[in-house]
Every structure is written in C-alpha cells, then in structure tokens.
Amino acid sequence: MANALHIARSGLDALDAKLRTISNNLANANTVGFKRDRAAFETLLYQTSRPAGAPQGADARFGMGLSTGAGVRISGTERVHTQGGATVTGNAMDLMIEGQGLFEVTLPDGRAGYTRAGSFTSDAEGRIVTPQGYPVAPGIQIPEGATAVTIGSDGTVSAQLPGESAPTDIGQITLASFINPAGLEPVGENLFLESAASGAPQQGVAGESGFGRIRQGSLESSNVSTVQELVDMIETQRAYEINSKVISAADEMMRYVNQAI
Structure with missing residues (x-):
C-alpha cells in the first residue's frame, strides 16, 4: 500500500x-x-x-x-x-514573420535575445526597439523628420525624408533560425536565449534560404x-x-x- x-x-x-x-x-x-x-x-x-x-x-x-x-x-x-494567426494593426512598426525565423534584439548586457513578437516602436534616438527598449539587430535608426517608414518583405527598411522624391534605404532587419527552436531558453518579456540544446543561430534574409517573409502592419497572434x-x-x-x-x-x-x- x-x-x-x-x-x-x-x-x-x-x-x-x-x-x-x-x-x-x-x-x-x-x-x-x-x-x-x-x-x-x-x-x-x-x-x-x-x-x-x-x-x-x-x-x-x-x-x-x-x-x-x-x-x-x-x-x-x-x-x-507552429505559426500563429495574423492580426492586422496598420501600425508601421508592427511586424510579423510568415514562416520560420525569429527577430534578434540586443539585451542590456550585450547578449542576443530572440523573439517572434514584432510589436516594435522607436525610441528617443530613432532606433527601432522592443516595448522594453531593446534595439532590434542590426541596429537601425530612423532619421529625424522622416514622414513614413516602409519595411519590405525581405526586411529592407526605407524612410521617406522631407524634400526627397524617393524613399531612402536605412538598413535591413535580418532573421535568425535554430536547428532546434524548442531548445531555446525562455526568459520572459517574449524573449528566448540561445542554449546548448538549441544550437547556434543562423542569420539570414527574410524570404531566402528557408526564412519566412516579413509582413508590415500585422502581428502574429499566440498559437494557443x-x-x-x-x-x-x-x-x-x-x-x-x-x-x-x-x-x-x-x-x-x-x-x-x-x-x-
């Protein structure tokens, strides 16, 4: 018994x-x-x-x-x-990955964090950052006075500047992938860290080499x-x-x- x-x-x-x-x-x-x-x-x-x-x-x-x-x-x-649903917001800083990949952000201690949450914003310096203030890698700064920001499906960021007839490219948001994404270490704030189980990150351009495409003005919902x-x-x-x-x-x-x- x-x-x-x-x-x-x-x-x-x-x-x-x-x-x-x-x-x-x-x-x-x-x-x-x-x-x-x-x-x-x-x-x-x-x-x-x-x-x-x-x-x-x-x-x-x-x-x-x-x-x-x-x-x-x-x-x-x-x-x-698995892929979550799409929520259209119309916000230029809201990004969604359709397919594989994660956004990379730089944490205050210099480490790289990874996330599928693309609800970004800009800080006082014009950098594209997470709601917590972590800059998206590679660091992209929106010029002062820009009237519009466009982010293509490949992650190319363009800004419409006053007096310019065509948008100006100011950088490109890249994506990261892992051999075993289930092995990533969750640390809160919608962030993951690399671990021994996940393997090293592979960097790439959205829409190429198996990476998903980026959709501007939309957010990925929870897959729950x-x-x-x-x-x-x-x-x-x-x-x-x-x-x-x-x-x-x-x-x-x-x-x-x-x-x-």
Whole structure:
C-alpha cells in the first residue's frame, strides 16, 4: 500500500505540473508571438521481480516478466513553434514573420535575445526597439523628420525624408533560425536565449534560404487554442481526481489491515 501511495503521489505531482503548463498557455492566449508549451511525461524506474524469459523448470521459460512501475514524473515541457494567426494593426512598426525565423534584439548586457513578437516602436534616438527598449539587430535608426517608414518583405527598411522624391534605404532587419527552436531558453518579456540544446543561430534574409517573409502592419497572434487547452485541462482534472481516489483507496486498505490485525 505504501507503494500505491507513492505512485499516486507521483501522479499528482506530474499532473499539477501539467496543469500549471496549461494555465500558462491560457494566460498567454492573447500574448503576441507566444508559443504554447506541452508537458511530457516519463515512467519512473520499474521494480523487476522476474525478468521475461526467466527459466521455469528444466525446459521452460516464463513468457512474460513480473515488473511493477514506481510512478510517473514530468520529463520536460516542449515548446510548440507552429505559426500563429495574423492580426492586422496598420501600425508601421508592427511586424510579423510568415514562416520560420525569429527577430534578434540586443539585451542590456550585450547578449542576443530572440523573439517572434514584432510589436516594435522607436525610441528617443530613432532606433527601432522592443516595448522594453531593446534595439532590434542590426541596429537601425530612423532619421529625424522622416514622414513614413516602409519595411519590405525581405526586411529592407526605407524612410521617406522631407524634400526627397524617393524613399531612402536605412538598413535591413535580418532573421535568425535554430536547428532546434524548442531548445531555446525562455526568459520572459517574449524573449528566448540561445542554449546548448538549441544550437547556434543562423542569420539570414527574410524570404531566402528557408526564412519566412516579413509582413508590415500585422502581428502574429499566440498559437494557443483555448478550446484545446480547456479540453486538456478537463482531462488533467479528471486524472488528478482519479489519482486522489487511489490515495483514498490505499489509505482505506491500510486502515482495514491495521484494524484486522
């Protein structure tokens, strides 16, 4: 019975972690560029009393083994990098990646951060920055007095200057990709960092070499499906209740044994 209690407790711990993952997905259902997480589970070490194929007498062997599981644990959370929907804003500084790739920004400590959230703005110096003030890499500065800013599907940034008949190119926003984007380290503020699991970033031009195209005036919505998350939440809740009942049943059986003996 002690083993049954331990197994059921491990189930409660794992399901609690899954519910927290679902809660975070639902909380970020309206976060620009958010990628949902999916909890993954694995079995704990089995206790083998008799291996399969063990000898049974002189000329026979057992056709199946005798093993009992020790429970479950959460092995990790996998980030699902599917494309989110498009929200048209009409804002010149709102950018969306249609396809693969991430925007690169420079953090205050000099490290590179990566994001799918393209809700950019300009700071007092005219640089294109995130809402937190992190400049988009490579650094692009909008000239003072520019009347319009155009960002092409390849990331080329052009500004219409007073007295000029044609827009002037002022830089190009490049994209980064990773062999294993699910291995990126999330650090909040819609940002990811390179990790040993993600591999080194590969820089490229939007629309070339497998990179997605940039759409100006639109934002990528979260890829969270609230309906699916609610279904997962109900399934998790039911599984949690069942594991709780296992604990109650094991407790009743132990009480019966104690009273009978």
